[in-house]
Amino acid sequence: MILKDKILTTSNSAKIQAGQKQELDVAFYLRRAFKDHPQVFVFNDLKFKHNDETAQIDHLIVYTYGFILIESKSITGEVTINEHQEWSRSYRGNWQGMPSPIKQVELQLAVLKSLLRANAPLLLPKIFGKLQQGFGGREWQSVCAISSNAIINRDHTPKVTEERLVKSEFIADKLLQMMKLPASAPNALHFLSTNVRPWFNEESLGKICQFILEKNISPNLQEPSYVSAKISESESFYDEALIATKQTITEQVKPKSDLIKEITLACKQCNSATNLLPLSGRYGYFVKCGNCSANTPMKSPCPECSSTNTKTSKRKENYSLVCKDCEISTPIKL
Template sequence: MILKDKILTTSNSAKIQAGQKQELDVAFYLRRAFKDHPQVFVFNDLKFKHNDETAQIDHLIVYTYGFILIESKSITGEVTINEHQEWSRSYRGNWQGMPSPIKQVELQLAVLKSLLRANAPLLLPKIFGKLQQGFGGREWQSVCAISSNAIINRDHTPKATQERLVKSEFIADKLLQMMKLPASTPNALHFLSTNVRPWFNEESLGKICQFILEKNISLSSQNHSNATTQINELKPPYQQVVTHTEPVIEAQTEPEVTLSKEIVLTCKQCNSSASLQPRSGRYGYFVTCGICEANTPMKAPCPQCSNAHTKASKRKDSYSLVCGNCDETVPIRF
């Protein structure tokens, strides 16, 4: 599933234009391979800050067992890597050194890992309701995708580097080889296997992807809006009800007049809207289902601007969703 697309910037720089084309090429192959994959979530063009460090990731793959970062590199000519993992490339017959994209992507991965580990209590469940899970055992990998028209001199390239260097058109094959995904999503029966790989369940994957979108420093709210909708479609804990003065309109057409908006909560476990009891806890307000006893947070993107930075508020016996971006206040009904 594609959760974030590449945001193009206008530039007269030939270098920037070439870099953007390379990222778009990689994004194209990722979309072709994983747009409908239930265990793979693709983010293109991410930027976030953590502990005074800024990470800029060309492509991020979040999948059942972990994370893969992809560094896109536009190279015209020949590229070679020596035994010290030092990179050189030729341009019009002249050789010059260049920064290692493998080292660059490793630095971005370290920031992402630190960010997610610091927020593990928000993203991962507790074992037996007591022991907080962490990101230990999950897979953290990285790879570099270079231009299809580049010539890779692999004669003296260290094997470890060769395995992480791929041309754009082979990126999907390489990722599938790295991920080793099973035919179906893992479940509790996988613990009986002799080769257990810690995995993220559906709820955790949804929280992690939503968290990454919220942390992204984006120039476009439209990409964020589309991605938020896709995440919630995995297992929606709520429904947005909008009453219009206009007759029924086709999908993807914006209503001209909106009379009222509200958030209608349903249980994330059984999708029931009956017997929901409001509660409050460490991470805010939520409801408990009287049928299956599951807890569902009072959390949803803003219906007005689609921003995910919202929170539930209470006034007497009424609850509302307040947007931190546009200050829109929407009633919550259950």
């Protein structure tokens, strides 16, 4: 499932535009492969701080058995890695060295690991109610996704590096190979297996994913990062924007100044605007009336452009109606 999309910025820098296009390409393939997968949760474009260190992650996969970080690297031309794992790239026939994306993503992985381990009591249950679980035994992996039009010279690439280097269009195949997911989520019967892989149960996965979303630093502090209360129901409200902006790289998140209206909910049965309890279910967010017990969806047409292409989003205890057509977010008053 896709829990966070790439937030795009407008830039005249060709390098930044190329980097964003590469990240969008990878995000596109991740969406195609995992948008409906119950054991795989995808985050694009994360940034957080921990212990005076800042980690910026292009793509993060949280799955039943652990974590995979993906570093997107835009390269036009040829790339080669020598036996010392040193990277070089060609540009218009000229060769020059470049930082290793593998080492870069390993540094981000170390910060993420430290952050999650420090918060294990909040995210993982105790065994038999006494012994606190940790993240030991979970899988921590990383991979680098290179532009599809790049030429990778693998003749002298060390095997340990080659195994973690993939072109964008093959990223989903590579991840499935790394995750080795069973047909269904593991349960208590898996303890009888002779080859047990420690896994996260559904509750722990939900807590971990919500924690990551809450720790993410928005590029525009005035614009909230909309997240779902229940991971199993999360859907990105940038679905169409992600594909539409793959070519232009001109999408921008609307500033908070656009939030000019407010939606006041009322029970669809008794029309009461008080004593409404916000809840979430199979079909999204709704309110339950404390007077007549009727359920009323929070989703409604956009008050700005009247479009029905909308989605309800939640940030802590605040709800908003997000329009995918005019891109305006309207607060919902409860």
